[in-house]
Amino acid sequence: MLKLALLFLVISLIAGLFGFTGISAASAGIAKILFTIFVVLFLIFLAMAVFAGTSIT
Structure with missing residues (x-):
């Protein structure tokens, strides 16, 4: 998707x-x-990766 954004920018x-x-x-x-x-x-997946590593015990 970022490649498409750069393509349209060019x-x-x-x-x-x-x-x-x-x-x-x-x-x-x-x-x-x-x-x-x-x-x-990107921010959604980053938040998912950060919170996936934590466990509530």
């Missing part, structure tokens, strides 16, 4: 360089959404 930068502002804005928005989803999932 597409956005290249489109912006050539003057395609609509495509650039759309792909930047997609990259932001994918990166946000990645960070949220």
Whole structure:
């Protein structure tokens, strides 16, 4: 998922360089959404890994 976010970021930068502002804005928005989803999932799985190691006795 992070690879897709980086891919859309590169597409956005290249489109912006050539003057395609609509495509650039759309792909930047997609990259932001994918990166946000990645960070949220990372934090959820990190919390699951931290709390899975603890046992209540």
